[in-house]
Amino acid sequence: MTNDDAISQHVAFYNPEGCQNEAEVESKFIVQYLMPNLGYSADSWHQEVTFGRIRLDFLAIAGQIVGRSMKQSAPHQVVIEAKHPRENLDHHVRKLRHYLQNLSIRYGVLTNGKLLRIYEYVDNRLVLKLEMPGREIPDRLDELRAIVGKKAIGIQLIPADSPSQSEQPEPDQIQSMQTQSLSIQQETPHMKIFAVYHNKGGVGKTTTVINLAAAFSKMGKRVLIIDLDSQANTTFAAGLVKFQDESSDDIRGSYIYHVLIEKNRFPIAEVARVADFTHPIVHVIPSHISLTEKEAELVGMDAVLIRLITKLKVVKDKYDIVLLDTPPSLNIFARIALITADYLLIPSDLRPFANEGLNNVRTFIDNINDFREAMTREPLQVLGVIPSKISTSARFVQYTLPKMEKIVEERYGFQLLNTRIYERRAVSACLERVIEVGEMDIPDPRSVLDVEPNSQSAGEFEALAEEILKLVN
Numbered sequence: 001m002t003n004d005d006a007i008s009q010h011v012a013f014y015n016p017e018g019c020q021n022e023a024e025v026e027s028k029f030i031v032q033y034l035m036p037n038l039g040y041s042a043d044s045w046h047q048e049v050t051f052g053r054i055r056l057d058f059l060a061i062a063g064q065i066v067g068r069s070m071k072q073s074a075p076h077q078v079v080i081e082a083k084h085p086r087e088n089l090d091h092h093v094r095k096l097r098h099y100l101q102n103l104s105i106r107y108g109v110l111t112n113g114k115l116l117r118i119y120e121y122v123d124n125r126l127v128l129k130l131e132m133p134g135r136e137i138p139d140r141l142d143e144l145r146a147i148v149g150k151k152a153i154g155i156q157l158i159p160a161d162s163p164s165q166s167e168q169p170e171p172d173q174i175q176s177m178q179t180q181s182l183s184i185q186q187e188t189p190h191m192k193i194f195a196v197y198h199n200k201g202g203v204g205k206t207t208t209v210i211n212l213a214a215a216f217s218k219m220g221k222r223v224l225i226i227d228l229d230s231q232a233n234t235t236f237a238a239g240l241v242k243f244q245d246e247s248s249d250d251i252r253g254s255y256i257y258h259v260l261i262e263k264n265r266f267p268i269a270e271v272a273r274v275a276d277f278t279h280p281i282v283h284v285i286p287s288h289i290s291l292t293e294k295e296a297e298l299v300g301m302d303a304v305l306i307r308l309i310t311k312l313k314v315v316k317d318k319y320d321i322v323l324l325d326t327p328p329s330l331n332i333f334a335r336i337a338l339i340t341a342d343y344l345l346i347p348s349d350l351r352p353f354a355n356e357g358l359n360n361v362r363t364f365i366d367n368i369n370d371f372r373e374a375m376t377r378e379p380l381q382v383l384g385v386i387p388s389k390i391s392t393s394a395r396f397v398q399y400t401l402p403k404m405e406k407i408v409e410e411r412y413g414f415q416l417l418n419t420r421i422y423e424r425r426a427v428s429a430c431l432e433r434v435i436e437v438g439e440m441d442i443p444d445p446r447s448v449l450d451v452e453p454n455s456q457s458a459g460e461f462e463a464l465a466e467e468i469l470k471l472v473n
């Protein structure tokens, strides 16, 4: 069979507009259909490629660089970015430009299945080369191949002796850029586990977990959220509860309870779900309201306390960051979170009750550290209190807040993080989004970084994520 035969085999009957979500755009459309039809075999493209803080969905490469100089920027590579079918591609153009510019790559493909666009980065500008609806792709593959097909991309390589015609980086510079990003990754090889905990409810734990996960993910980190609260607010806020009644409940049969109770079954990789409240996606081990009933069964089973530690070890190379959301209590699930975590973050609205609750938190940490010492685990590192859900009232910010912050440090002996998360409608509204399907409202939450990337709140969560990384590195 010739190469062309192999290609024509892939052409038949496919409609990228049938993709339901980002995972399908990636797997069914790009991996199974587009790559082979553009002539890229499995060894000539890579998924989830990280260069420092840039994370590409796909990078396709047309063979080796044969010359020392290039007419344009890296002509032998194509970036392919997959989006959820509901996403407006316009919102992702700026990012694509940033990728192509920073990595000196000439062509970028942006697609949500419904629409596909090819952009060219040339003369410091991003130019739209081609746009076509998903349903037309099978009939118009030649047009795609002519620009970003493996052959077309390969032809643009310039022989070794031709003179350099531009000031774009040379191949060896690109090589060193790649090596540099690799070494950045090697400096921080360890998965870091954070518990987000306060024994008072309503202080912003879940909101912090969701938006921090989004911020870390956008920084190129691979993120896993584990919901240890039987209220399952995080599971809900991550967009995993799409069903309307118990008969279609697809969580009850596989959630955090199973991870904890089963020694040899329900590994993290199996129970974790893809959550697309943010892009790039993150993974979530969900919780379920029935976790409340399971508590009595689990209490007294010592093995359960360290089960997450053991199961997380198996995926230590798969994630950079694990965020544990906790119940507002001192129960077994909160204990498990604080035993499992390397670091503790304590969101607090800095109101009197939340402050008084810090005494309980302190005692709880001491208690946990006794247990950790007995199992020769390092003590929990308390990163401090995150001022969260802070009222924007000028009086509060000017007079009360500084006093409250002082009390946290002096009376309760907790450090305060520098970044404050203010209470703003945008933050809660994003998590309460719904889409109408027929007569039903289906929850469709998003992080504030995805809906309003330029808002103050998005900036606060980004700053918080950066501050946290600085503290732990």
Ligand SMILES: Nc1ncnc2c1ncn2[C@@H]1O[C@H](COP(=O)(O)OP(=O)(O)O)[C@@H](O)[C@H]1O
Pocket: 200, 201, 202, 203, 204, 205, 206, 207, 208, 233, 328, 388, 389, 390, 421, 422, 423, 424, 425, 427, 428, 431
């Ligand atoms: N920064 C914020 N701005 C606006 N609303 C917030 C903010 N943080 C939390 N909320 C809202 O406050 C309520 C409690 O927050 P949540 O994160 O669920 O707290 P917890 O997990 O500690 O119980 C939710 O309705 C949430 O939408």
Ligand SMILES: [Mg+2]
Pocket: 205, 206, 207, 229, 233, 234, 326
């Ligand atoms: Mg919560």
